[in-house]
Amino acid sequence: MEQILAKRPGVFELAARAWRSALGAFLGMLPLFAMGAAVFLALNYAFPILEDKLRIIRPASSSIFVLMVVPGAWVFGLEKLVLGLAAAPAALATMRHVLIDDGWRLSPGPMLRFWWWVASLLVLSLGALYVSGLATAPELQLVSLVLEGIAIIIPLLLLMIFPAVAAGEPARGFAARMDKALERWDGNLWRTVIIMALTAGPGLLLQRLPAAIILRRPGATADAVQKFDATLVGSAVNSVLMVFLIVIVSAGVAWAFASARLPRPVKRPLGATHEDAPIAKN
Numbered sequence: 541m542e543q544i545l546a547k548r549p550g551v552f553e554l555a556a557r558a559w560r561s562a563l564g565a566f567l568g569m570l571p572l573f574a575m576g577a578a579v580f581l582a583l584n585y586a587f588p589i590l591e592d593k594l595r596i597i598r599p600a601s602s603s604i605f606v607l608m609v610v611p612g613a614w615v616f617g618l619e620k621l622v623l624g625l626a627a628a629p630a631a632l633a634t635m636r637h638v639l640i641d642d643g644w645r646l647s648p649g650p651m652l653r654f655w656w657w658v659a660s661l662l663v664l665s666l667g668a669l670y671v672s673g674l675a676t677a678p679e680l681q682l683v684s685l686v687l688e689g690i691a692i693i694i695p696l697l698l699l700m701i702f703p704a705v706a707a708g709e710p711a712r713g714f715a716a717r718m719d720k721a722l723e724r725w726d727g728n729l730w731r732t733v734i735i736m737a738l739t740a741g742p743g744l745l746l747q748r749l750p751a752a753i754i755l756r757r758p759g760a761t762a763d764a765v766q767k768f769d770a771t772l773v774g775s776a777v778n779s780v781l782m783v784f785l786i787v788i789v790s791a792g793v794a795w796a797f798a799s800a801r802l803p804r805p806v807k808r809p810l811g812a813t814h815e816d817a818p819i820a821k822n
Contacts (some may be wrong), residue, residue, distance in 0.1 A: 551731050554795045555738035558638075562739075562791040565637040566784060573783050576630045580779035583626065587619045605688065608666060609673030617666040624662045628654050630783055631790040635706035638794035653705050661698060665691040700724040702790075703797035724800040732796040739792030743785040750777055 549557070566573060591598060596612030607616040632654045633646060672687035700721040704711070711717040725732070751765045768774040 548799055551734040551738070554731075554735050554799055555792070558735065558739045558788065558791040558795045561638045561795070562634065562784075562788040565634045565791065566787050569633055569637070572633055573630055573787065576626065576786075577776070577779040577783045579626045580623070580782050581775050583619070583623060584775045584779065587615070591615060604666075604669065608669035613670055613673065617670060620666060621659065621662050624658050625655060627782075627786045628658045630786045631702065632706050634787045634790035635703050635794040635797075638791055639703060639707040639798060650705060650708065654702065657698075657701050657705060661695045665695050697722060697725070699793060700797055700800070703794045706794070707797075724797065728796070728800040731799060735792050735796045735799075736789070740785070740789045743788040747778075747781045747785055750774070750781075 588598075591612070594612065594615065596615050597610075598616075599606050599610050601607075604620065607613060607620075610616075629646060629651065632651060636646075636650075668687045668691040672684040672691070675681070675684040675687070698718060698721045701717055704717065704720060704724075709720070711720055750768070754760055754764050754768055757764075769778060
């Protein structure tokens with residue numbers, strides 16, 4: 541098939557589309573996202589109970605780099621893995637809403653493939669962080685830094701796998717799927733970074749809004765946020781905000797993926813007319 545290369549939308553337009561898609565998905569698939577929030581709420585209570593039973597002390601910092609190097613790190617790793625798997629249905633539904641618009645009726649095939657990739661990348665990332673925490677000797681500091689880099693960079697490089705799986709893009713095996721994901725970054729790195737900054741950034745700030753409101757109240761103490769988070773209302777608010785963050789991030793990734801699939805316009809020689817525009821063959 542032949543088609544004239546069309547102008548690709550700009551990053552601000554794509555970010556605006558992502559926000560519209562996220563809001564539309566959140567309202568249109570409210571039952572699915574409500575179930576996701578309920579699962580997060582249950583997990584927020586289940587894991588502290590497990591940690592108490594196992595007498596594991598959670599560190600004050602919630603940074604994954606801290607959680608994965610303290611005693612009992614396997615419990616925190618298991619928590620992140622379960623939370624990632626719990627987030628997968630909302631992410632998949634949002635991406636399909638953007639890319640193929642079939643609502644929240646998720647079929648088992650895409651869901652299982654999506655779960656497989658989520659689990660694989662989380663195990664890779666968390667495992668690398670856990671091993672980096674074991675490399676405490678001074679002569680192994682370089683190894684620890686390399687493992688921490690792997691834990692962050694590899695999942696980011698393979699980020700485009702998720703919308704590809706959601707859209708049902710064919711790939712001959714796992715290696716081919718990874719190759720296609722890496723190819724999506726060619727000429728699209730900064731576009732994707734800006735789109736994610738304009739979607740995930742405000743979403744993260746929205747997550748911090750309850751804490752900011754609590755700390756601005758007269759007489760608020762340093763542990764007021766922790767006390768609020770421990771209540772049923774606080775846990776429910778955080779669960780809803782977590783689901784919304786997943787939805788907006790998924791919408792941003794999906795629109796970045798859709799933009800990366802568009803043919804890049806070819807620069808015409810100086811003085812060339814519109815009729816001289818090159819033709820793309822798919």
